Amino acid sequence: MPKSFALLNRISARFTCVQHPSVPHLNAQDPSTRDLSTEQKSPGLILNLGLTRRLITLPFIVLALQAQAQMIRSDDPALIEKAQAASYGWVAKNDLPEYLHDAIPPGCNGLYIEIGPEAAAALTDEELEKLEVIVEADDAKITDGNKAVLTGNVSVSQGTRSISATTMTYEQELERATLADKVTIREPGTFIQGEYAEVSTSQSKASFNDAKFILKIQRANKSIGSQSIIRGSAKSVKQVSANVVEMEDGRLTACEPGDESWMLEGEKLTVNRETNRGTGKNVKLKVGSVPIFYLPYISFPVGDERQTGFLFPSFRSSDDGGLDFSLPYYWNLAPNYDATLTPRFISGRGTMLEGSARYLNKWMRTEGGLAFLPNDGGSPDPDLDDLIREGQLTEERARPNKGNNRWMAKLDQRGGDTEGWYTRADYTKVSDEDYFRDLGASSFASNNQIFLNQSLEVGYQFDHWKLSSLAQSQQILLVDIDSPYRKLPQIDIDGRYNFDDWTFILQNRYTQFKHRDNRPDILTGQRFNTDYRMRLEKRYPWGFFTPEVGFKTLSYDLDENPLLSLTEQEQLSLSAPQASVDMGLVFEHGGGAFTQTLEPRVFYLYRQFENHDELLGIGANNDLNVNFDTSARTFSYGQLYRDSRFIGGDRLDDANQVTLGLTSRWQNNNTGRDLFIASVGQIFHFRDRRVTLAGSLSPEETEDTSESASELRVNLGRRTQLFTNAIYDTESRKINRGSAGLNFASQDYKKLFNITYSFLRDQNTLGPSNIINRDIDQLDVSFAHPVNKQWSLMGRVNYDFENQQELETFLGFEYNDCCYRLRFLARRWLDSNIANLVSDESAQYDQGIFFEIHFKGLGGSGAKVNSILNDGISGYETREKLLY
Structure with missing residues (x-):
């Protein structure tokens, strides 16, 4: 319940009367004012009631709804009059003064107006408690010393908190207060209005019939649009005990009055503030008047604390991937560890299960995840079907993982950051090279990862020495690159001593190299490196001087390898002194x-x-x-x-x-x-x-x-940078390598523009076992630009001139309404699954249309569009954090 209801809790038996300014003042300490044994009637009285100030919090904020609409506090009499006459205190743009038009968020048509000065709203709860509680009414009757009936413009106020109604009755013996006809509760960030309210001042019970309300939520870490407004209504709101509140036939939305683009409805919503848990029965999400989502039961957290329950589901659909639906379930097992289990359905492939867990203590942080898709049904990509029908590809080559079990395992652990010892674990392994391209991230860059790291490191930091041991392997995700050697283990013993301007560095490293391929033409063995240095470092405002010597x-x-004529361990040794200035x-x-x-x-x-x-x-x-x-x-x-x-x-x-x-x-x-x-x-x-x-x-x-x-x-x-770098060959008098570009972001990050040109010519690099052609000649252009307050365009072109092919191209738009956001992308990208399998250029590409709707306050319908934009447009991720 709102804190303003505390103004009616536990009303004391002592009533003191203070006259309205139109009648002579009565001394509150005069004994005659306390003799209420006979009926008294004094038109135009202000009653100072001895009220305890017990605070109760409205529960609906637990849904953490976030909207665009803004609430502005004002003490402008003309604006206050409009707000009092309007539904929910919402005033349309045409009725707002000109200076407030810029405060209206994109897609919205007005503002919620709070009544009262900003200074009063800034008072803390403790400061408000020191203020006097005032009751005003046009007429008051006090009967038999225990019943007060107030009629006409009844108002109970304390600072910025107020309750108003046409009539109010307080019965001392029953310890009950009732309010009727245009009952309104106001306090900073909260507005509730209804026809009838009843409060038990001794049993922490209250009810509000035919209620409608608005709530303001302050979002953390937001520099733009930092407050959110939700509104709703309910047949009744009941506080059944000190910590349990029930709402029957509740409706919640982030849309402005008169707009019900989406609505969350629940037959019964219950919140227990002691256990910080809320529940809902027969909850429906409606778009317009059409129900699109239903849960017979839902559990959600109260406030910011984590609670076990279903998270909002994710929907995505595209030409290459079909329908992809997931419904996460979150377990808050303890304050320092939790888990999430996500069933996921992918049309054409089947049903998979993804799980993740987190653990935190004072020594370490650990996160892990598992995913499993049994008997993959194969890609639903229609381009592959066409190639198979035309005979350009076989089913086996087009869908090499069809019928296979697909899985992923991941572990990320960090320990001992504040202690002498530390641990690092970074392990990711997938069932096959195509896992991420088929089931994981959506962007071209993410889909073409080269390797997955699999390492474990343990170490100890002394005052001057550091001892560490590392075991490392890598899983290669590209078929044309050889697997690297495994380090089983790598041991480092490093020392560092500082004496004024002198630094002594002593590095020692032992590594045992193994290989996952047991081919006879692969060398394996042990390597030992040392690097000892002595350095003098002098720095001045006018320059620096750093000589160094080392060895x-x-x-x-x-290792022995008879096939390579290594019949015994081959011992080799080299050394070299060095010096630098x-x-x-x-x-x-x-x-x-x-x-x-x-x-x-x-x-x-x-x-x-x-x-x-x-x-x-x-x-x-x-x-x-x-x-x-x-x-x-x-x-x-x-x-x-x-x-x-x-x-x-x-x-x-x-x-x-x-x-x-x-x-x-x-x-x-x-x-x-x-x-x-x-x-x-x-x-x-x-x-x-x-x-x-x-x-x-x-x-x-x-x-x-x-x-x-x-x-x-x-x-x-501050957010715009022009850059270029170049490698110029003085012999041939040409630039062999270089890049140039521009990164632009407006102050509010609504406008983004990036252009980069990169080239690397005649650059063949010799790796451990083969020559790698690293020639690059690419142009990358991306942008996000608002057309007006509600419409924005975004796009990207990434073209490879070296191979004369597109890497990725997309163009889309965003429509930003006050309570929802639509994003649409038309995208064409190089399909790395089949690009090297067919000669037909058109068959090497996938193309799709991606659509996403984001109900503000409830989250989006999927993360795929967001992933494409974050990876494709530099600065877009920051834009999302600031604006939404």
């Missing part, structure tokens, strides 16, 4: 609103050459190289100041080089933000690089200079 070692024990200056040109800097930087690196021939040409045919996890870096600006041109630990690359770089930035003196940053740099080699992955030198490794790398970033606004 690296690399050794192996390769990193230094830079900062020149500033001040004056005015900006400071311009010029920052030259010099980085010299020397590492002695160590012959790696014993790692090359191993095996019976001298065609294997020792390489467990190492590949060459793609040259970029970030590599200019790195001390290795390889990723991994299988090479001690030689170096005798100097990097010259220059950075300039423009900085706003008022905000401290960089408005413009430009950087350029190049490496100059004093000798050819001799250490390679496969033994042969590439042309780049014999050149005296590297390519020139540059970056440029211009901040055009």
